[in-house]
Structures are given as structure tokens and as C-alpha cells.
Amino acid sequence: MDTTLTDPLVGQVLDGRYRVESRIARGGMASVYLALDVRLDRTVAVKVMHRSLAEDPQFVRRFIGEAKSVASLSHPNIVHVFDQGTDGAHVYLSMEYVPGKTLRDVLRLRGRLPAREALEMVIPVLAALGAAHQAGMVHRDVKPENVLLTDDGRVKVVDFGLARAVEATNQTKTGMMIGTIGYMSPEQVTTGTADVRSDVYATGIMLFELLTGRQPYAGETPMSVAYRHVHETVPAPSSVVPDIPPSIDALVAAATDKDPARRPADATAMLVAAVEAHRSLPRTGATGSYTGPTGLQPGALTGPTAPPPAAAAGTAPPYGTGQYLSPGAQPGASHTMIQPRSDLPIGHDGEPAARRRRFRPNWLVLGLALVMVAGVALTGWWFSQGRYVKVPDLVGRNVKVARQQAQQAGFEVRIGKARFDDKAAKDTVLDTDPGAGAEIARGSVVTLIPSAGPETIPVPKVEGLTEADARAQVAEVGLVVGRVSKSASDTVPRGQVIRTSPMVGKRIKKGGTVNLVISAGLLMPDVTQMMRDQAEKFLRDKGFNVQIDETADNTPPGTVIAQDPSGGSEVAAGAVVHLTVSKGPDTGWHWPWENDNSEAPPDFVVVPDVRFKDVNDAVSELKAAGFQVKVRNLVGTRRVVGENPLGQQPMGTRITIWH
Template identity: 75%
Template sequence: MDTTLTDPIVGHVLDGRYRVESRIARGGMASVYLALDVRLDRTVAVKVMHHTLAEDPQFVRRFIGEARSVASLSHPNVVQVFDQGTDGKHVYLSMEYVPGRTLRDVLRKRGRLPAREALEIVIPVLAALGAAHQAGLVHRDVKPENVLLTDDGRVKVVDFGLARAVEATNQTKTGIMIGTIGYMSPEQVTAGVADSRSDVYAVGIMLFELLTGRQPYEGDTPMSVAYRHVHDSVPVPSAVVGDIAPQLDALVAAATDRDPARRPSDATAMLVAAVEVHRVLPKTPKAGQHAAPVPVSGATMPAQPYSTGQYLAPGHHTPAPANHTMIQPRTDLLTAPPDGPRRGVLKRRSTWFIAGLALLMVAGVALTGWWFSQGRYTKVPDLLNQNITVAKHAAEQQGFIVTVGKARFDDRVEKDMVLESDPVAGTEVDKGARITLIPSAGPETVPVPKVQGLSEADAREAIGKAGLNVGRVSKTASDTVARGLIVKTSPDVGKRVRKNSTVNLVVSAGLLMPDVTQMLRDQAEQFLREKGFNVQIDETADDTPPGTVIAQDPAGGSETVAGANVRLTVSRGPDQGFHWPWENNGDQQANLIDVPDVRFKAVQDAQNELKAAGFKVKTRNLVGTQRVVGEQPLGQQPAGSTIMIWH
């Protein structure tokens, strides 16, 4: 069917930016469209929430917050969120477009996968979830439909935070569970709580399915599957497929333990275990395993790449596909097995009928009272901490005239959220009255003042006048800033920071004499003259190689001034009759190799080059740069000897 004829969003430009080209998926909570970002000229996927959710201000507020959190999550295995916004009645999310197919598509086509191949899909999923868990995010709806395999073989996870946003809706009050029943942890079923260990449980179920070709539990209704998640232990994959390695059985068993405390603490912990299992598995598939690679090339966007089917209201018990996200009552789930007697159900239905009839009578009386009071008054809604645009729209939908006042700074309420309303929430006013919403400007910020070149006392005064506090004070050598004066600040000058936050200071310790001992004479002399010192040379016999600086005056690290005199004592070599250790050893002399000249190279590159040539490396910091300014010894040296570099 041509979606341009049936879907009014197709052809529409959302928010003046995203031109919707076609619909590529539709689920219970949202539809996904292929769109062109006309501002950046790139193809994106736009997820538009269905109107039943978009009209719920609690969902919109939570959706905006979750979108911000997910947008800050940058990981190669996470579908990137670019933007979030509203356009009239449309609440949308702009995301990275991922050509490919879902893991569910692969399972339908392939059935179970070889063990190594299954782990090579699960490991990047765990990496994505691990990054989310470290950022304080929980997915809550991990399943093959939310895992994408791109055309070039990458694995990406989608729909972070959407289940959490749905929890804020008016549809999901106490006693409702949210998720995909085949992958839902026991604590999600019984208490509606989810943390990083709930995601681990879902990955364990998904790994079981990849290894066996089916989910561990099947039932006629979602409730029968949920009951088994709560009361049964997930069987090990080898109980279904006999050639599964014991390490995989142990990994699945640990991830799907009914007690969250006995599971890996988060996805990163399970990732470590999965990588170790992958390392010890044989690389050649065992007999009977499918060896073909996962076919992802040439695929288009899956029929439901961001599938989010759901039950829309409590009381609707019509079965839905087991792998769709569901919003379902938790009542009557745990009192008896779902296959038990039906008599209690019928009795409860009759009780609910009587209760419903009573409620209708009460509602009728209340409606009559309202009618005779002419319905003249209404109460100001509670709009605090909601996005100012969403709150204004919600109030106008209720018939209010809304004025947005001047934003005010506030340390606790985020920018562009409602700080206060006038009249306050709950006040009875005439229908159609005017209310004023004051948005938050977020925490007040001030720029870090310029204090370079000031004394520490003057810098403290300037920072205090700017509304900031001085934090840590450290010292550093400097040949350009006099001792006791400020070299730099952290954060940098001009950067805007929260008022009353701290600024760290770096104070000059003055000019310190560089330590050039053990450096070759020509390198040391050139370095010191470039720094403005007057260099004098004394030579003496010594057992060190000729030309090596063996002493200096003033000593390295002592305070000095620009243009000071420095006397270097240089070795002219040992007296006659001295022999280097390798001169009388033919084998070792034959093992002399050229020392690479790494001067003026980056320190890390220099270290790598010397080590690759067979030498040990020591470094000494002279001026704090990341470039090598001196090297000793040069020429040829025995393999394994130590080379000193200065930077």
C-alpha cells in the first residue's frame, strides 16, 4: 500500500527541518519514517510517537528527559539520537538511519546460530548496554527486535529509554508491567522495577534463543510466560541442543538467575565473562552447527526496525505477538498458575461489574452537580518542571490563555522547564483565564576572569568578585612568567561555569635550571643556549662515553634567572688501558646494532621505535614538551642496552 495515501505525515516537513519520505515501520507506541534532514542534508530515521502518548504531558516530559540522556550516550554500538522535538501534535525523535535488518529477521531466516557467531553478536550488545549502565541508563526492553545488524556487519542497539518514558504515561499506573514478556526479568514482572541486572537477564534470554533457536518459555498467553519467568529457572541451552559448550551453559545460567543479586552486576561484568567464553571456544564449528555467516548485506530497513508493539490499556487481554513491548496489568499473575481454575476469574468479573455499576452511579451524581453549577470554574493544572513549550501547549488545550514570562536563573530546575506558574497549581479560576508561566534559565553561569600575570592574592580577589571560588593551587616551572604570578586557570579564561563553582590556579615557580646530566655535550649545549643560558665547558677523564655531561653547576631543578651562567663538566673518556665491557667479547661485539636517531620525534613514537629496535628506554622531562630534545647514546650499542631520551 502506498503510505503517502494512508499516512498524513509522509510528505510533511516536521519542525521545518525533517522532510518525511516514507514510513518504514509501525509499532504500538511509534511509527518510524525515512526522512531527509534538510538543514544538514543527511538521511535520518524519525520516530514519531502515536497520538495517544503524545497527548499525555507526563509522557512528553519524561520522553524529552530520556531523549537528552540517550543523545549524550555516544557509543559505536548504540543507534545515535540526533534531535528531539514537537511539531503540533507530533512528538518525534531524530536518529541515525541504519540500513540493515534486525536480529529477529536473522533468527527467522537462520534459526539457531553457531556458538561463536552468537557470542559475536551478544558481545557488542553488552558493550552498548555497558556504556549505558555506566551513564546511569537502563534499556528495560532488550530483545532481538531492538538489535540491528547493519549492511557492513556492525551491531547496534536501539530504543534506549523509551520503556522508561512510557512508565510516565497516564496509562501505566500502579499494577502495570512494561516490557517484552519473553525477555522480562522476574523483578520486572512482580514489582515493575528494572535496573542494569534486568538488562543482563534479557541478554541471557536472547543468548539462549540464539543458541537454541527458541525462547526458553512458551505459553498460550503472555501471562503464562510471565508466570514461568517468576517461578521457573531458565534451562541451560544444552538441555535443548546437545552440542552446547559448558561455558555457554554457565554464562546463560548466571545471567538468567531469578535472584538479581546472583547475576552479573551490569552488562560490563557480563561482557568480561562473554569475551572469556568466546576466547576459549573452538574456532571451527562443531558437527551439526550452521557455519554460514549472518546474512546482513543488501538488506533494507527491517519491517519493524524499532518495533514497539503494546497492549494499550489495562483490561485488554487479547494476546499479542510475544516479542512486542507490552503494557499489561500485573494483577492475578502470581496468585495461581495461569492454567488453573476459571471460577475465581468469573467471580471477579461479576464483582468488577457491580463495582463498575456503582462507579457509574457516583459519576452520574457528580455530573449532575457539575451541570447545575454551570461548570464555570476549573483548576490551574500542575505544570511545574515540564518543558515550557509542552506545558504551554497542554494548558492551551485545556482552554487557558497562556503568557510566558521572563526566564529566571535556578540551580535546581533545568533550563526551559517551568519554574513557577501564576496563579499556582490547584487554584480555582474561571474557564479561559490567563495564566503566566515562568521558565527556568537554568543555573546562573559566569565567565572565568582573566588572572594570568596577577599575584595569587589579586587572582583570588578577581575570582571572588566574579562569583567564583578558588580551588586547588599548584605550581609549575616557567621561563616566561615571573615566580609567584598566575600562569593559567582551569577551567580556561572566558569559559562560562556555574556561579559559586571552583577555579583551579597554576602559579609560576619561576625559572628552574634544566637537568642535562647524561646528555651528550652538543645536545646539552644547544638546548641551554636556546633557553638563553651562557654555557661554559670543562672536560675531565671519566669511565662514561666521551662527550657525556657528567655534572653541571647550578644543579638541575635549582632556581635561576634568564641569562645565567651554567658550567658543564663533560667526559673526555676513560684513561688508557680501560676497555668497554663488550670490546673483549666477540659475540657481544658482533651483537652491536644501530641506535635509531629519534630526536625531535613525538615521545611515544620515539619510545616505540627504540623498543622495536631492541633497546630499553628511559625518559627525563626537561621542558614538559612531548617532543624529544636529546638522546644518549647514539651510534651503535649492544642489543638490550638502555637509551635515555629527554623531552
């Protein structure tokens, strides 16, 4: 049965803001739900603490404080916390929703990862932890379940500070261990204390697991695993997977040293070491391209992308919900738990009774070490003969210049598929394979990855769509709607898009602005003061049914003096338009000066016929002939469609043109 259907929170609105759509996962400490923030209209993940914790005032106080601290962290590899609140008995966090899978899912799907790819998973985690450490925060529960891999290949860490919040509950007391046994540092086991170096230790264990496909320690009970963390040295990953390079072994050994003082000082220090180890690895072309300590290129990982059935069923929930278990439970080494340290079996001499043993030299290991030393010496001699050379740093150079430089260094050069980049100019080198500094045989192939410049997107065809649908389609392709204006149209129904600016198909930078022109519907043109023949032809061409009424008026005969419907009215196509046309006064029309004997009649000039000319050219021509000009916008084109009066007119007469 689908438990989300019976969950009482599904369908409710938390705090009047978060509408719970479905349950994503359930753990011993909290349940995670997919929800809609109705205030901001965005999808979020809401983590709701279980009632046993929510009823504990000490936990609620610590939980609120930790949530505020985490919300202040702004880093691309940390799942953002948006909000924290309470709704009755529910204490919750509102977080960024990250569709994808956990690092635990990746291990289930693929098993161990190649060294380069394992580092490309861990480096963003260290970047996130480093940002938290610099802000004075400790994660306390680093493990694959708390590392999310988005569908586009980004790595994000979740659940900062929640283990610390649980420490404040009345359910825990002195002598309790809080964390995940498989990744718990020796000092967490023995004293219960955790600092930034405990996060470093857990990350080292996680790197070991990514490299080998298993955790370094196994045991029948959680306490037997905890004992081994305290009293044994984490084995080198190469002892499980022989082809792992020594630089990776050294990184794991430093991070998992039993003495915190001998580990990297914090995640940032380990990050520097991890990046250096990554740069020293030879490129195989099978694991993608690492682009820096804050993330991975989309598609950098190979293998299936869908979460396994087990994950879908909730056994590997996203957002690190964890399993907080009571003493005496038997969780796996990957579950967050609360466990008494008194359960650790210690003998009278301080050694656990089941694990005391005498040191015996391993002659096979010593022999292999001597062979390794000889191999290193031989490798150094081989390099000194010039057989191997370092790949030059070509990033940022023009592709042609970089090709020449690589060829001069003795490499064969190939040009790879260009990638979009917002910062790197087109035809500059984004990356090389192998990377800069890698020592490879002279004559080997070096692939240059050029920049295609910023990604551009063609403006989508949205003509005929409603404004809402047009906005959605523009946003879907990665563009933004800018200015929205309205214009009359006799072909596009009201409320639909007439055109875009830039025009459809024009390629613009991703995130660029597209302006929309929306139809205001079919509006009646204002043809008053236009001559009858011009107005009638214009309206009939537009599909209107024109009816003429003549009346005496003190205006030049043939002038339209009124219309119904009036100009600017919204009308239907084919509507009837009544035009009232002047036939002059009943006593005959006269020029004004004909009744004024004090002034001589003015000079008459032929009015230039400027119809169908550009409006600016028409204005200039009429003014040059000695007339005043009034311009009226009728259809919004640049061509004159009407002019009144025409024929011979006195100089200085005002001529009206329509366009």
C-alpha cells in the same frame, strides 16, 4: 495498498527541518520514517510518537528527559539520537539511520546460530548496555527487535529509555507491567521494578534464543509466560542443542538467575564473562572473526543479507518501534506490552494454581551428570599427556616471527588473506584461527591473518567532471576533497576539472585528501611588450586569429604596445585578436643618450637568447650577462616562450621574459 502513500506525514517537513520521505515501520507506540535533514543534508530516521502518547504531558516531559540522556551516549554500538522536538501534535526523535535488519530478521532467516556467532552478536549488545549502565541508564526492553545489524556487519542497540518514558503516561498505573513478556525479568513481573540486572536477564534470554532458535518459555497467554519467568529456571541451551559447550550454558544460567543478586552486576560484568567464553571456543572457520567487544568484522555472518518479506512488510520493523498494547490484548512474547500484574494466576499458597507440581528426581539426568563428570576427568588426563597444546598469542608480531613461533610450538602454519587495518603495521599478525589460548591437537593447522596496513584507494579519474560531480565521485570511493583552485585552460571548458593532486591512479590512505584544479575557461594571454613575431606565433599556435595594426610610438620598433581583447579576458577558441605594434616614432627612433651630449653611450652587449629554457636558468643567464630581468607568467609552464628585447642592448637594460 502501500500505507506509506496514504500516511499524512509523508511529504511533510517536521519542525521546518525533517522532510519525511517514507514510512519504514509502524508499531503500537510510534511510527518510524525515513527523512532528510534539510539543514545538514543527511538522511535520518525519525520516530514519531502516536497521538495518544503525544497528548499526555507526563509522557512528553519524561520523553524529552530520556531523549536528552540517550543523546549524551556516544558509543559505536548505540544508535545515536541527534535531536528531539515537537511540531504541533507530533512528538518526535531524530536518530541515526541504520540500513540493515534486526536480530529478529536474522533469526527468521537462519534459525539458531552457532555458539561463536551468537556470542559475536551479544558481545556488542553488552558493550552498548555497559556504556548505558555506567551512565546510569537502564534499557528495560532488550530483545532482538531492538538490536540492529547494519549492512556492513556492525551491531547497534536502539530504543534506550522509551519504556521508562511510557511509565510516566496516564495510560499506565500501579500494578502494570511494561516490557516484553518473553524477555521480562522476574522482578519486573512481580514488582514492576527494573535495574541494570534486568537488562542482564533479558540479554541472557536473547542469547538463549540465538543459540536454540526459540525462547525458553512458551505459553497460551502472556501471563502464563510471565509466571514461568518467576517460578521456573531457564533451561540450559545444551538441553535443546546438545553441542553447545558448558561455558555457554554457565553464562546463560548466570545471566538468567531468578535472584538479581546472583546475576552479573551489570552488562559490563556479563561482557567480561562473554568475551572469556568466546575466547575458549574452538575456531571452526565458519562464523568469521570477532574483533573485540564493540563490533563485528564486516561479513562476519554467513547466510542471506536481505531482510525477509515479512520484515519488508512491517512485521519486524527496524528501530524497535514495539507494540504497546492495552490490557486484555494477546501479543506475542516478542512484543512490548502493558499488562496488569494482577492477571498473573496465583493460588492461595502463593503458587499459580495451574503450575503447582512436586519435585521428582530425574534419574536419567543424574546418570548423564555422572557421565559428564567422568568425561571431564578423562579430558583433563588427556590434556595432561601433552596431546593438546594452547595456541600462543601471536597478534601484533611480525608474520615471519609468528610463523616460526607457532611452528616451534608444534603447529602447522598457513598464511590467510591479509586484511586492511588502520592501526596494525603491514605484515603484522591481526588475528589467528584458532585464537590465542585455544587448546587444539599438536600438529593442527593455525592460520595467521596478516595486516595489509591501512587501506589505500586509487585517486579516481575526475578530469572533465564538474566540481560537484568530482566531489561526489571522490567521496564515493572513500576520499575527501581538499583544496580547490582555478587555472586557465584552452582545452577544458570552464567549471570542469583539469587535474587532481595527487594524480589519477595514485593510491592514498582511505579518507585522504584530493586537491582539485578547476578550469577558469580560455583566457586571453597578455602579450603586450612582447616582440611582434613572438607574440603572433604564440597566439596563432593557441588557435587565435591574429590581426596586426602598426602605429608610431616612442618604443622600440616591433614591440606589441596594446591588444584587444586585453590579457585575462575570457574568450572563445579561435577568437580574433588585434595587436597594436610600434613602428617607432615618426622622426625615427633614437637611443635616449643620443640627444644627451653630456654622457657617453653605454657599452652594448648581445642579449642571450633564453627562449625555450627553464625560467630559473634563463633569469640566471641574463643577470650574469649584466641585464635586469622581469618575469611574466603567460601560460604557466616552466619554459620561456618569449623574450624582449633581443640583439645588442646596453648593459643594465631590463629584459622581459614570458613563460
